[in-house]
Amino acid sequence: MTMFRTLYGMLALCTLLLAPRTLPAQAAESLRTAEGTQRALPRAPRLPRTAFLENRTLVAAQLSPAGDAVAYLREKKDSRGLWLLPAGGGNARMLVGSTQADQLMWSRDGRWLFLRASRVLSIVGVDGRTGVRVPLGGTERRRVMKLDTSQPAAVLLGERVRAGTGERWRIVRMDARGQRTLLREDAHWIHDVALDAQGRIVALARFEGDHDALYRVRPDGTLREVLRLRPMDRLDLLGMQADGSLLMAGNPGGNFRRVMRLDANDRLQTLHQDPRGEADLDEVVIDPRTQQPLAASYRSTVAATYGIGDAQAVVADIARKLPDRDIGLQAGSGPYARWLVSERAPTLRDPRWYLYDPRNGNLRRILDDPGITANAPKEATLAPKIAIDYTASDGMRVHGFLLLPPGVDPARAPLVAQVHGGPINHFRAGYDGIAQFLANRGYVVFQSNFRGSTGHGRSYTFASNGDYGNGRVQQDIVEGVRWLLAQGIGDADRVGIVGHSFGGYSTLLGLTFQPELFKVGVAGAPPADLGWSMRWLVEAGDQGDLPDRSLRHTLQALSLDATDRATYTRLHAQSPLVNAGKLQRPLVIIAGGADRTVAIREVIHYTATLKALGRPLTLLVEPGGAHSPVDPIPREAYIFAMETMLQRHLGSPAPEPPGQRLRAYLRENLRLAGPEFAEFSSHQRRNPLLTDNSDAQE
Template identity: 60%
Template sequence: MSFPKLLAALACALSLWVAMPSHADDAGGLRAAIGVERARAPAPHYPRAAFEPSRALQSVRLSPDGRHVAYLRQRGDQRSVWLLPTAGGVARQLLARTEADELLWSRDGRWLFVKARRSLLSLSIEGGSGVRITLDNPRAVIRVDPSQPAAVVLRERVRTSTGERWPVVRRDAHGRRTLLRDDDRFVHDVALDAQGKLVALLRFDGDHDALYRVDAAGGLRELARWNVIREQATLLAATPQGDLFLDGDTGGNFRRVLRVDRDGVLHTVHADPRGEADLDQVVLDPATQLPAVVSYRSTVAATYGLGAAQAQVAAIGKRFPGRDIGIGIGDGPDAYWLVSERASTLRDARWHLYDPRSGRIRRILEQDAEAAQPLPEAALARKLPFAYRASDGMLVRGFLLLPPGKDPARVPLVAFVHGGPINHFRADDYEGIAQLLANRGYAVFESNFRGSTGHGRDYALAPHGDYGNGRVQQDIVEGTRWLLAHGVGDPQRVGITGHSFGGYSTLLGVTFQPELFKVGVAGAPPADFGWSMRWLHEFGNQGARPDRSLAASMRLLGLDVDDPASYAHLRAQSPLANAGKLRRPLLLLAGGEDRTVPIREVISYAAVLRHLGKDVSLYVEADGGHSPSEPLPREAYVYLMETMLHRYLGGARPDAPSPKLRDYLKPSLRVVSNDVDFLPKR
């Protein structure tokens, strides 16, 4: 069967699947999709580096007038700023070197704000000089000012003898500073009118968030308040009539587009038509500053237009069936729109220009993307969504990736657990590790266990603090068993892996479910989740969050580490307290400068296991953070994972490490199991 026919067959299977009632699990739909995957041609073996996201193009942004596309281009270690005219012609370089990770357009389309972690540079697209603004906190940039030709709204942090204050200021492209508000509370977001006056703000008020209208004298009138995590909102825009638009879940279960009228009454503007996903992204019309495009990304990715944009967005969607599309709108009837195309089988996004007048679509930036040598989609695993019933009756979501052309009952199965736990796997996200494992012959199970985001507030809060060897872990275990019962995976060759919270789940799996999981690979794993959460709050990189919301968030998740009973429960069920029960081989991967999970916790756990005579290996990236960020440490991470899984589950043998990788690994492997040869002789 040809690749286009296979795509059509898969689309048909998925369309039938999506139509299934939400009260049933997805055994039938999964069976149909598996049949399509099994009929595909087997994929060639690709080198590890081929699965590495290229980062060749980053922060691709359309100007408000639709005349230019700006982007960050990465070549080796050098990142630069480029500008492409949408009417045609070649791109030109605006800035040869930058450490920025985000580009923001001014309202007039004549300036770019180039944002790095601690600085903001204004850059004229016509070649004029701008200014560099030092940012005194990582969350300093609130938004581009929609009321001014070229300005941004910033949040400053001022420490005083009695605490700290949070001035909200405007900085224009030439550096001029205008104070908009001086507040003693952390201001999350603001809305401005056409004259640049502050008309609304959202701030953290001790133990909750609150939305206020701001009068001409700076006085505040509270419109709504909500608990952190339990309800969330972001200000989108203010209309001349005094309405406020929000992205939030207040007053309901799912995040959606909301409108608050002048009387403070809340109205839903748009919610997921399928009734299962949180709002993921909102795009504002550059002319009206009102919501124009909305996207939902959980079980499936779907994008819709609002108002005048509805027909155009629908037309674009028909051109990219089965894809996750993002849309940037240009202002004016002759302005181009920017379309991003993503899929779980696309390592790097594809970029297109859409002409609303003719309906024509033209691909752009293709040469930059192709320079990174993307893998052919025909060789990559499709991400198959499904749902399964947990033992308590709750419907749990997940995804399955299968090696093309293989009998799914005869391949090893790996449970791949996401971090967070406030996070989730998305339908059309490309995940390099999952794709590499599928290429090596593994079936990969991704569980969006209860506690995951993207499926509404009730789903995210469903664990009620049971993050030990309890309900959350059961969702992962039961999903793995559900797949085995439906003919996916060899029951004698099942492993578990993950990073951060996923690493913690891995430790739980090999400790408490050794009859199921035969091996574990855990990245940056907390060995005692309660202790780790307390440390993170008091000393870690999130403990100093200026809105002081981390403790409140943890309490709402049932993780109140100041509560003796909650702390004792997590402690009693921790992998550290139950280290003596570990009976399966385990590989630990960690960063020496991790400020989320301290390295001492991982090393201490490894030492306890070694003292007990357990089969454990430990790799430490000496100067690494919470996750490996550079190419060589990332390759080391996946090579060690490949080696461990090959040894105990029988997947494809990993490619031998290069001399450079061998030299890097030698001092980084602190503890090595006698049964695993991580550095085979050449």
């Protein structure tokens, strides 16, 4: 998630945790200013839980290549429609009344829209014509790669074809009427391609079996290797220039992801990178006509967007009009075409949308009718997200965020450490529904982008050295909490830990190995034995050895490949499962019954182990649920369970009573109810999953 400079600025707060030293005067003053400002504000009104379920009224919005129209997907009651808004003014009109699409792309000629859903690609004309529908996924593993900008209206598809007992991979061009053209067939999975003006593939990036590589494609189809990529190197091909150079985004040959050009002589040049030298490139804006880069955004620390080349003045003007905001940009074709601007912030649940006219500098709000903006919390009721950093006990600088509830004395408030999933992921500075929900309930929220997180450069990710058990990564989180307490932030007697997926695993670690610090935990979809979980993921999970990038090799690079006996033994020995007897603190676990990322059998086995030991525990399982809850009631149940658990053990006002549907859901799906949830379990039914260990992990 993204970062930007808030009213309070970035707090560059550095200290050694095990050997405390005085904070630099300026950083200490910034911290005191932020605390004082938040404490002096009136207490935010207590908002309903449902206010923090992120709004899906406006699903996606895209500017046409000419900048003369905005297409958007909008939820309305039980349907999702495709709408078209003229950029010059006038009313929007509906093109499609019902679609499951959640992404859309314009054709280069602006006459067609490609609507992508999880299982189908639909093509719709702006004049109301209906194009073809193409199934995605399936045995062909068909996927949409990108828009084909060499053609008036076409996309590139990646597909699998059987070849005897093996498989091969095709790149296919498909136009708006369904006409297919085979561009290349290869024995290797191709990540990305670049096309010349005639539509010929001139470069490709593919997986070679133990590494990725970038190739130039000769006119006869043969390949010439240009770059051999290191583990965790990422490369996106953005376009081909008239002089034969390739425009790219990625981190080959460097630490941070950036905008690059590979010239005709295969010399790699950096066109733009984070001026602060601490964040990866998050997004790059390309001119739809010239295919030149116009802007670059960095959101891992302080979110900022910079213009490139002739677009510098335009981007700077937009940024001045939306100060201290995270801006997302889409450009029309040509110097006088309109731009589509999204305004985002930690205190904005839903982005605000504008059209910017470079001819006069006018910034006009759009897509703001009550049906779209209804029920969004007012900004004054939400907590700003403050960027912090701290120095770990081994001297490494660790990044993170802090949310201080308005009108609350942080020294007297309970503190909750929220741990992100992945672990190859990171917290961003944008809106976070869980964090804002907790802050609204009076909790100080700490989000650590511990070493091993992404977004802060390749070396930061690899700094974990595979120590994802009860080791260095967990220590970053623990030391961050202790550092905050030492600065007078949070009540040391009321500290909790919450997280989902890897964050759930970290929650189990915290309650198991740091019970003197963490008094309660909420774990969503937690792997209780990371060694077993990583091995299962590779061998049986739906993120196993996928052709797009072998998970096994990624895990090997991160020293997390549990098919290696030494790695498995190390992670297993440090796991919450093996050390279940040490857990004494109250815990609630929330899981999906059909999770293909963290096996439900692993969650059930751990739960049964704790139950047999008589440990305090609640288990809530969504029948048929995947890795994260999607539907409204399971999502509300998730935060209700979190609020109930934290309130009982850290203190805060009692949760608002659940409605009839939520109460029924809890009664049906609480597989094990601790004392905090006794009212939803009038009788503790015998659950064979918790009393029979026949499905125990091997």
